[in-house]
Amino acid sequence: MTSQTRDREVESRLRARDVRYTSGRKRVVAALASAHGPRSAAELNAELLPDVPLSSLYRTLAVLEDAGIVSPHFGARGVTRYELAEWLRGHHHHLICVDCGSVDDVAVPSDLETEVRRLVDDIGMLAEFAPVNHALEIEGRCARCA
Template identity: 35%
Template sequence: MLYNVRQIESTLRQRGYKITPQRRAIVRAITGCREHLTPAEIYGRVRREHPGIGLVTVYRTLETLAGLGLICETHAGGSCRSYLVRRPAGHHHHLICSDCGTVIDFTDCDLAGLERRLAREKRFRISGHLLEFVGQCRTCREAAGI
């Protein structure tokens, strides 16, 4: 289950954030795309229908949305640059295609056992983890095979 425009706007309102045309456009761009997008890509899409918007506004809005847990980021795929992204609902991870950049989410990671063991052995209080698989998606594998 992914958040839709209405849910995101409702959350923003509840937390005292104003609903501006810019924010609406950014939220629509993000929810309207199946793939993860960089801030620059989101800026490009939003500009089509909202030419006056500033890149700064995109950054600010993404930060706000990420802070509210409405969108999330990736780190692996190619360069480590902060890839901004879509909307989750709860704990999840990414499966990233190294060729085309498609990102697929998955939720069940089953790291509790490992986490417990590490916490004990290394004496850490573990608060979270980052897990990303990188590989070649079906489409790219078939394209490469030809």
Template identity: 30%
Template sequence: MNVETALQRLKEKGYKRTKQRERMLEIFSGQDQYIAAKEILKEFQGYFPSVSYDTIYRNLYMLTEVDILESTELGGEKHFRLSCDTDGHHHHFICTDCGKTKSIAFCPMENVHENLKGYDIENHKFEIYGKCPQCH
């Protein structure tokens, strides 16, 4: 997803376009990796010195709620990235060192459905963690 698409989605969901939200999306654009909130805060403070950690988190969670960002937990800390442009249902490999991701077209839910007959599955998230070739 690019910045303009994300800003359009924000508008459609009834949120205002602000300089802080634009800057946050610019930080994520062009990066194919998850970024910790504390890294966003460091980057932000160069542009908005008085920004609080709460403001960063509030915006990160709002952007996740409207499907502009994806989140995962790495090393006990929430990390975020722009939702990917990959068409169709897919999952990710996530490098535990650098946070880079790789899309995986395979979905294991077919096997899960066989083992959970009678259960009503509403959603799922499948991620594989390890080291990418550059970090291995």
């Protein structure tokens, strides 16, 4: 998806809720789009300063989450990281390095993803639980830290 396409999609989704797609919000979306994994408010702040002050950044993330543009990820003690929602980034899983703490996305080939989904459904069946989503979080050592 090109960044123009992305911006058009995001804008129309926001417009439907009478929310404006301002330059600050565009910057946040662009930063998340260019990231290879979920990003915390602090990380985004460092990248976007001085254009997007911290309080606006938090508000923007809340607005975008509310509109289904970004999704929160809770993978580390005390910090929430955000990434573009699946309809914008595609379904993926996370590789969490136990050494350097980095969180990277990994897009799983569709045949493997099919198996993951089947397993999730099987488990749901066994546990009387109706899955609507899943996240496979893999902890290990990334190529840099190996």
